[in-house]
Amino acid sequence: MNSTEAIKQTHIALDRDLREQALLLLREVSAVDGVDALSEQFVRGLAEPGLGHTHFIVTIGGKLVGLAASDGATTELAVHPAQRRQGVGKALIDATPTESVWAHGNTDAAQALAATLRMKKTRELLVMEISGAALGEAANYSDPAGFSHSSLANAPIARAAAEEKWLQANNEAFDWHPEQGGWDIHRLHRAQKAQWYRDEDVLFLWQGEELAGFHWVKQHSADLQEIYVVGLAAAFRGQGLGDPLVRLGLHHMKNQGAQRIILYVEADNAPAFAAYEKLGFSVAERHVVYEK
Numbered sequence: 011m012n013s014t015e016a017i018k019q020t021h022i023a024l025d026r027d028l029r030e031q032a033l034l035l036l037r038e039v040s041a042v043d044g045v046d047a048l049s050e051q052f053v054r055g056l057a058e059p060g061l062g063h064t065h066f067i068v069t070i071g072g073k074l075v076g077l078a079a080s081d082g083a084t085t086e087l088a089v090h091p092a093q094r095r096q097g098v099g100k101a102l103i104d105a106t107p108t109e110s111v112w113a114h115g116n117t118d119a120a121q122a123l124a125a126t127l128r129m130k131k132t133r134e135l136l137v138m139e140i141s142g143a144a145l146g147e148a149a150n151y152s153d154p155a156g157f158s159h160s161s162l163a164n165a166p167i168a169r170a171a172a173e174e175k176w177l178q179a180n181n182e183a184f185d186w187h188p189e190q191g192g193w194d195i196h197r198l199h200r201a202q203k204a205q206w207y208r209d210e211d212v213l214f215l216w217q218g219e220e221l222a223g224f225h226w227v228k229q230h231s232a233d234l235q236e237i238y239v240v241g242l243a244a245a246f247r248g249q250g251l252g253d254p255l256v257r258l259g260l261h262h263m264k265n266q267g268a269q270r271i272i273l274y275v276e277a278d279n280a281p282a283f284a285a286y287e288k289l290g291f292s293v294a295e296r297h298v299v300y301e302k
């Protein structure tokens with residue numbers, strides 16, 4: 011990067027002109043790389059001061075060419091496709107305060123930059139997908155013997171009790187997980203405030219009034235839906251119930267018109283990865299965290 015081009019740092023949301031330039035830059039980056047450089051939350055942070063994100067901006071001749079956003083824990087960044095290999099990416103990474111940097115799509119350029127800066131891959135999140143005949147096959151569902159299913163909207167026990175069991179199963183299934191584990195009822199209720207959330211899309215597998223597992227789905231659109239969170243209660247693991255629990259949600263989504271279903275899974279979660287592969291899912295995207 012030309013040494014006269016300083017990085018500007020701002021602790022607040024971007025002003026309107028910069029925000030428009032940032033959104034344009036992100037669109038051009040997505041068009042070239044085939045993946046969004048900033049996740050939803052970081053795009054929101056460009057406009058919402060309440061999220062408290064810090065932004066780092068590189069301009070050349072008044073035009074925005076590089077942008078990094080940090081939430082204090084992680085950083086995400088993008089350099090305009092026409093302004094790459096001039097040191098802008100390196101300068102942004104040097105300037106940002108966090109150790110962790112997301113590389114959505116883990117493009118060749120991101121891998122090369124990380125290698126040059128001797129950054130280590132510390133987390134890899136995969137997007138897997140299924141569609142077509144494979145989806146038709148995987149969406150075959152019938153209740154395992156002795157089990158029944160419902161959604162949160164028509165659970166066989168009172169709503170508050172069903173939510174308690176859901177929470178417990180969630181925390182048992184994700185005690186190791188950085189974002190999904192250790193929830194309390196307030197966190198669950200906050201999640202239910204998401205604009206896309208519906209009680210009908212939280213599916214439960216019951217043995218009598220005991221919750222064996224839950225399968226929470228997210229509808230991005232009628233066509234595109236997501237296995238959002240699937241978890242088995244500790245007492246019901248090791249009984250082959252993972253497969254029907256996944257199929258329960260796939261069946262529900264297919265009935266709602268899903269043509270393509272995606273899910274996010276940690277690359278090192280070998281049992282989950284193998285189970286989804288066996289059902290016919292394949293890897294569509296890789297999202298990597300590099301550590302400075």
Ligand SMILES: CC(C)(COP(=O)(O)OP(=O)(O)OC[C@H]1O[C@@H](n2cnc3c(N)ncnc32)[C@H](O)[C@@H]1OP(=O)(O)O)[C@@H](O)C(=O)NCCC(=O)NCCS
Nearest residue numbers: 047088089094095096097098099100113119120122123126
């Ligand atoms: C990854 C990205 C940020 C790199 O930005 P950039 O401004 O082109 O990177 P820099 O010019 O600072 O590159 C510094 C060094 O990294 C390496 N590098 C970067 N891109 C490379 C590529 N496409 N091929 C080979 N080496 C590359 C080189 O060693 C380069 O030094 P050099 O040009 O003197 O050889 C940019 O491609 C981008 O915005 N990608 C999409 C978003 C993304 O992946 N963000 C996460 C980054 S971890």
